[in-house]
Amino acid sequence: MKTGIQSWLDERFGLSIITKFLKEKTVPQHKHSIWYYTGSAILLFFTIQIITGFMLVFYYKPTLEGANESVARIMTEVPLGWIIRSVHSWSASFMIAFVLIHLLSTWLAKSYRKPRELTWMSGVFLLVFSLLSGFTGYLLPWDDLSLSATKVGTDIPRSIPLAGVWVTKFLRGGEDVTGDTLTRFFGFHVSIIPVFIFILLGVHIYLIQKQGMSLPLSAELKKEKVKEIPFWPNFVYREMIVWLLLLGILFSLAIFFPPSLDKAADLMAPAPEGIRPEWYFLFLFQTLKILPAKILFLPGDTLAVLLILVAGIVFFFLPLIDNKPAERKGKIITITALVLIVYAVAMTVWSLL
Numbered sequence: 234m235k236t237g238i239q240s241w242l243d244e245r246f247g248l249s250i251i252t253k254f255l256k257e258k259t260v261p262q263h264k265h266s267i268w269y270y271t272g273s274a275i276l277l278f279f280t281i282q283i284i285t286g287f288m289l290v291f292y293y294k295p296t297l298e299g300a301n302e303s304v305a306r307i308m309t310e311v312p313l314g315w316i317i318r319s320v321h322s323w324s325a326s327f328m329i330a331f332v333l334i335h336l337l338s339t340w341l342a343k344s345y346r347k348p349r350e351l352t353w354m355s356g357v358f359l360l361v362f363s364l365l366s367g368f369t370g371y372l373l374p375w376d377d378l379s380l381s382a383t384k385v386g387t388d389i390p391r392s393i394p395l396a397g398v399w400v401t402k403f404l405r406g407g408e409d410v411t412g413d414t415l416t417r418f419f420g421f422h423v424s425i426i427p428v429f430i431f432i433l434l435g436v437h438i439y440l441i442q443k444q445g446m447s448l449p450l451s452a453e454l455k456k457e458k459v460k461e462i463p464f465w466p467n468f469v470y471r472e473m474i475v476w477l478l479l480l481g482i483l484f485s486l487a488i489f490f491p492p493s494l495d496k497a498a499d500l501m502a503p504a505p506e507g508i509r510p511e512w513y514f515l516f517l518f519q520t521l522k523i524l525p526a527k528i529l530f531l532p533g534d535t536l537a538v539l540l541i542l543v544a545g546i547v548f549f550f551l552p553l554i555d556n557k558p559a560e561r562k563g564k565i566i567t568i569t570a571l572v573l574i575v576y577a578v579a580m581t582v583w584s585l586l
């Protein structure tokens with residue numbers, strides 16, 4: 234039964250098309266269905282980032298003199314400021330962790346195959362923008378650690394042949410990391426990157442609605458009929474249980490382990506001991522650290538950056554490379570994913586030790 238307001242809105246916006254679609258939409262139910270919850274978990278953390286980000290922006294000052302002091306004020310003087318900052322920081326890590334889990338689950342399930350190639354490709358861009366969001370946010374508290382990590386991070390693209398120097402300059406807003414970099418990173422973090430994420434999310438989610446959820450390879454192989462449950466309300470209620478659990482974990486961590494803040498960065502001071510980026514960049518950081526200065530005829534870091542670029546391109550075009558019909562299992566793709574997981578975990582642990 235529609236209320237007066239519902240009918241009024243429906244006449245103008247035609248919302249009943251969406252509600253009809255959601256009522257008819259179903260989700261397959263099988264022993265791997267748990268992975269279907271990872272995408273909506275990312276959406277939960279992204280929403281938290283937007284809400285807490287709006288709150289932080291009221292008090293944060295993106296200037297050389299004001300940045301560190303304004304974060305210290307948020308932590309000590311602004312009512313509930315410390316918990317908002319802590320939730321923003323933890324939720325960023327959770328979002329990226331779930332992007333990685335979601336990516337691996339779709340990779341291992343080979344759900345990027347026809348007709349979901351563009352869902353995967355839009356996902357790769359979402360991964361890049363999620364990482365960029367974490368990278369630009371790390372500088373904003375403007376302490377010694379964030380300044381040094383940004384110097385190291387923005388120096389990496391310099392090794393790209395031809396365009397490298399320009400990319401580093403573009404990121405920094407000049408030759409070095411200065412107050413101009415802070416202003417630029419603030420712009421990237423609060424406007425440019427979120428706008429791109431919103432657009433990509435629109436494409437990603439539209440494609441998922443258009444194509445429905447993929448089935449596990451085993452079910453496709455046996456041409457089995459898989460049980461389906463209604464998206465609304467059954468699947469959404471289950472998602473809500475997952476969100477409640479995740480919110481509980483997020484808030485507990487945010488309350489008991491708030492992020493630290495060092496004194497304001499000094500542009501003239503030498504780099505402090507133990508520079509370290511966020512956990513999701515550690516495996517790359519460690520890889521670059523252990524490379525010899527020269528490999529064959531190329532500088533080690535140039536070779537590493539070139540390898541990362543090539544790997545990124547192969548990864549983006551994976552659905553076109555592994556375009557076999559669902560009946561084929563794609564063992565090499567599975568083994569590559571597993572080797573990469575082991576490599577990334579080993580390098581991260583090494584870097585932490």
Ligand code: HEM
Nearest residue numbers: 269271272273275276336339344353356357359360446447
């Ligand atoms: C901000 C980041 C992202 C968000 C919010 C997001 C959201 C979602 C949602 C809600 C679904 C449907 C439910 C599910 O399978 O979990 C989905 C499916 C999918 N996503 Fe993402 N995603 C993101 C990033 C990625 C990345 C990084 C990749 C891979 C590179 C990817 C590839 C896919 C694929 C292939 C599917 C279809 C799965 C199937 O039909 O079984 N997504 N995504």
